[in-house]
Amino acid sequence: xxxxxxxxxxxxxxxxxxxxxxxxxxxxxxxxxxxxxxxxxxxxxxxxxxxxxxxxxxxxxxxxxxxxxxxxxxxxxxxxxxxxxxxxxxxxxxxxxxxxxxxxxxxxxxxxxxxxxxxxxxxxxxxxxxxxxxxxxxxxxxxxxxxxxxxxxxxxxxxxxxxxxxxxxxxxxxxxxxxxxxxxxxxxxxxxxxxxxxxxxxxxxxxxxxxxxxxxxxxxxxxxxxxxxxxxxxxxxxxxxxxxxxxxxxxxxxxxxxxxxxxxxxxxxxxxxxxxxxxxxxxxxxxxxxxxxxxxxxxxxxxxxxxxxxxxxxxxxxxxxxxxxxxxxxxxxxxxxxxxxxxxxxxxxxxxxxxxxxxxxxxxxxxxxxxxxxxxxxxxxxxxxxxxxxxxxxxxxxxxxxxxxxxxxxxxxxxxxxxxxxxxxxxxxxxxxxxxxxxxxxxxxxxxxxxxxxxxxxxxxxxxxxxxxxxxxxxxxxxxxxxxxxxxxxxxxxxxxxxx
Amino acid sequence: xxxxxxxxxxxxxxxxxxxxxxxxxxxxxxxxxxxxxxxxxxxxxxxxxxxxxxxxxxxxxxxxxxxxxxxxxxxxxxxxxxxxxxxxxxxxxxxxxxxxxxxxxxxxxxxxxxxxxxxxxxxxxxxxxxxxxxxxxxxxxxxxxxxxxxxxxxxxxxxxxxxxxxxxxxxxxxxxxxxxxxxxxxxxxxxxxxxxxxxxxxxxxxxxxxxxxxxxxxxxxxxxxxxxxxxxxxxxxxxxxxxxxxxxxxxxx
Numbered sequence: 063x064x065x066x067x068x069x070x071x072x073x074x075x076x077x078x079x080x081x082x083x084x085x086x087x088x089x090x091x092x093x094x095x096x097x098x099x100x101x102x103x104x105x106x107x108x109x110x111x112x113x114x115x116x117x118x119x120x121x122x123x124x125x126x127x128x129x130x131x132x133x134x135x136x137x138x139x140x141x142x143x144x145x146x147x148x149x150x151x152x153x154x155x156x157x158x159x160x161x162x163x164x165x166x167x168x169x170x171x172x173x174x175x176x177x178x179x180x181x182x183x184x185x186x187x188x189x190x191x192x193x194x195x196x197x198x199x200x201x202x203x204x205x206x207x208x209x210x211x212x213x214x215x216x217x218x219x220x221x222x223x224x225x226x227x228x229x230x231x232x233x234x235x236x237x238x239x240x241x242x243x244x245x246x247x248x249x250x251x252x253x254x255x256x257x258x259x260x261x262x263x264x265x266x267x268x269x270x271x272x273x274x275x276x277x278x279x280x281x282x283x284x285x286x287x288x289x290x291x292x293x294x295x296x297x298x299x300x301x302x303x304x305x306x307x308x309x310x311x312x313x314x315x316x317x318x319x320x321x322x323x324x325x326x327x328x329x330x331x332x333x334x335x336x337x338x339x340x341x342x343x344x345x346x347x348x349x350x351x352x353x354x355x356x357x358x359x360x361x362x363x364x365x366x367x368x369x370x371x372x373x374x375x376x377x378x379x380x381x382x383x384x385x386x387x388x389x390x391x392x393x394x395x396x397x398x399x400x401x402x403x404x405x406x407x408x409x410x411x412x413x414x415x416x417x418x419x420x421x422x423x424x425x426x427x428x429x430x431x432x433x434x435x436x437x438x439x440x441x442x443x444x445x446x447x448x449x450x451x452x453x454x455x456x457x458x459x460x461x462x463x464x465x466x467x468x469x470x471x472x473x474x475x476x477x478x479x480x481x482x483x484x485x486x487x488x489x490x491x492x493x494x495x496x497x498x499x500x501x502x503x504x505x506x507x508x509x510x511x512x513x514x515x516x517x518x519x520x521x522x523x524x525x526x527x528x529x530x531x532x533x534x535x536x537x538x539x540x541x542x543x544x545x546x547x548x549x550x551x552x553x554x555x556x557x558x559x560x561x562x
Numbered sequence: 563x564x565x566x567x568x569x570x571x572x573x574x575x576x577x578x579x580x581x582x583x584x585x586x587x588x589x590x591x592x593x594x595x596x597x598x599x600x601x602x603x604x605x606x607x608x609x610x611x612x613x614x615x616x617x618x619x620x621x622x623x624x625x626x627x628x629x630x631x632x633x634x635x636x637x638x639x640x641x642x643x644x645x646x647x648x649x650x651x652x653x654x655x656x657x658x659x660x661x662x663x664x665x666x667x668x669x670x671x672x673x674x675x676x677x678x679x680x681x682x683x684x685x686x687x688x689x690x691x692x693x694x695x696x697x698x699x700x701x702x703x704x705x706x707x708x709x710x711x712x713x714x715x716x717x718x719x720x721x722x723x724x725x726x727x728x729x730x731x732x733x734x735x736x737x738x739x740x741x742x743x744x745x746x747x748x749x750x751x752x753x754x755x756x757x758x759x760x761x762x763x764x765x766x767x768x769x770x771x772x773x774x775x776x777x778x779x780x781x782x783x784x785x786x787x788x789x790x791x792x793x794x795x796x797x798x799x800x801x802x803x804x805x806x807x808x809x810x811x812x813x814x815x
Contacts, residue, residue, distance in 0.1 A: 174656055214703050216656065217625030228625045232704035232760040245763045253703050 087118045094130025099123040115426040120154035140173045168203040194219040208237040214256040297542040302488035305337040313543040320368035327359040329538045341449045342436045345478045348534045357398050364391040398535045406533045428457040444493035446483035471526030480516040512540045600802035610748045611801045613690040613716040616645040616669045620768045621698040621708045627651045631812035645669030666693035690716035709755035717747035750774040
């Protein structure tokens with residue numbers, strides 16, 4: 063009996079070791095209503111709002127609402143993205159196989175870094191089929207209309223009713239309501255749809271996709287925010303940034319659900335060139351490609367009660383509920399690429415009320431800011447610029463505080479933050495510019511200025527040396543949306559009783 | 563009168579058909595005659611085209627890693643070229659890197675061996691081999707482009723023993739020592755490129771063109787590839803016989 067136990071233990075250890083490459087899945091990024099529920103019987107799930115970086119244990123259900131998206135990291139370099147109104151059940155690695163069950167809706171998998179015998183499997187609900195993925199890009203859907211599996215790149219083995227069918231690149235498996243199976247090449251529309259989701263192409267494709275997604279989001283917003291006149295809450299402006307790059311800034315205020323407000327500031331450039339104006343002389347300079355790029359800032363605040371759908375009523379509502387209206391949760395995310403595809407993402411998430419917490423996430427990993435290093439500003443000449451270098455350490459044990467073992471060079475990143483106030487041509491403003499016409503027509507003047515914040519991140523390598531090749535997020539933020547809101551609802555705001 | 567008219571029409575049709583068939587026949591004879599002349603002038607080039615027919619440069623399907631195959635027509639049949647070729651995938655296309663595969667193969671003329679066994683004073687070996695590397699990249703989920711390099715070698719080794727029959731020709735030209743062995747062949751270094759279009763879940767259409775840098779040799783192939791049997795046409799624009807249909811058997815796994 064002892065020998066049997068020993069064999070079982072050794073076998074379990076071997077299985078665990080073999081599955082080491084697949085860690086626990088986690089949420090990489092999300093937008094809109096994304097809910098998770100711990101393992102439970104179907105129908106008795108306890109759904110809660112998901113958050114970026116949230117680990118997903120075995121059996122966890124993930125569900126997306128209307129217009130929502132979520133990207134789940136199965137293992138480094140391997141992701142599954144849920145489209146809107148989708149639901150899956152997460153599985154943890156068993157041996158070298160990780161299996162998700164697709165309950166309903168559509169998902170997209172990008173598996174580029176499976177090694178050796180690692181496999182990812184998708185189990186369908188409406189048909190007895192399992193798709194075995196060894197390194198590919200695919201799209202799978204399931205629902206009352208039948209199941210489908212499209213291989214965009216690579217190849218997939220489909221185990222259907224005990225028979226293995228290979229679904230090569232450019233082909234798809236489709237079942238109708240009657241369970242009739244068809245394996246055929248993808249149509250032009252299906253291919254375009256697959257590529258349009260980021261399956262291939264370069265930066266320009268990414269730019270186009272992002273803009274398309276933004277337009278779709280805008281269209282969807284029109285449906286959700288019935289009472290808000292969209293034109294009043296969507297603004298855009300073209301200007302030059304501090305480096306001289308032609309820059310387009312789009313801003314939008316959205317209501318993903320009645321209890322939340324979202325603000326997005328998207329910065330797009332056809333080409334990007336970084337020019338250092340101010341900063342720590344010893345800090346590495348960003349030397350990335352002069353390719354099209356997108357940077358964005360997304361802020362969201364969740365309240366404990368629904369806000370009036372008509373923004374005209376917000377001022378009075380806030381006044382009436384100043385004692386019982388509570389912000390439960392706030393998150394600000396900045397990134398240098400499309401949601402889920404950025405190479406650098408920084409988030410600051412705060413939970414209020416009883417379980418107050420504040421998390422600083424760098425590419426989904428929690429960090430704690432330890433100290434502020436060198437800094438300078440243009441106060442002496444009244445020029446409106448400033449920079450600072452901050453040091454942060456990874457909160458590897460995720461306990462919310464820095465332990466001595468975590469304060470080591472190999473666990474450190476340096477972040478240089480540059481801030482500029484700019485005019486329309488990218489020139490750095492001086493306090494002297496805020497005179498004359500600026501005071502006569504402050505709203506008009508505000509529409510000619512902007513702020514630019516550049517976050518350059520330099521991690522440290524395994525030897526404790528700071529990286530010389532660095533990544534950055536370069537945001538240009540305009541005050542136009544705030545001016546539009548203030549201008550339109552100034553009268554309403556004037557009626558608010560701010561008390562004493 | 564009607565019979566006369568019908569007879570006249572039939573005669574005219576028969577005369578026209580005879581003229582046409584004679585024209586076709588003459589043209590066919592001319593083509594064959596030209597081909598025969600070109601083969602006689604440069605037999606090695608003709609044999610080299612036969613040799614090239616056994617080569618398969620189509621990329622491995624995305625979901626397969628190995629391939630073993632043989633050319634049935636016009637290799638094994640009718641030229642008795644026993645041939646075998648194989649290829650293996652070194653790198654699956656991902657991460658921006660193309661599919662990389664290597665392949666090699668060879669053939670041996672059974673006919674040469676049979677003649678050698680039947681004729682005492684003659685021994686002949688005709689054989690060839692090839693090897694290369696290929697890179698394939700997806701331009702679209704249903705379209706891949708590929709290209710690569712291939713070394714191709716055909717050998718003809720002939721030994722003739724005239725000792726018994728020709729001891730002294732009286733011409734002062736000692737044929738015995740002058741022509742007892744003929745070892746010749748063709749070596750070519752091909753650069754090739756092509757495209758593969760997915761036609762169904764199991765069928766592909768592959769076009770390719772190759773250029774031999776040693777002898778300025780041009781080859782082109784059009785291949786319909788299915789699960790186990792590939793068929794198509796090989797084109798040698800400057801060869802004695804320009805178009806060869808081919809049919810091959812492949813096992814891919």
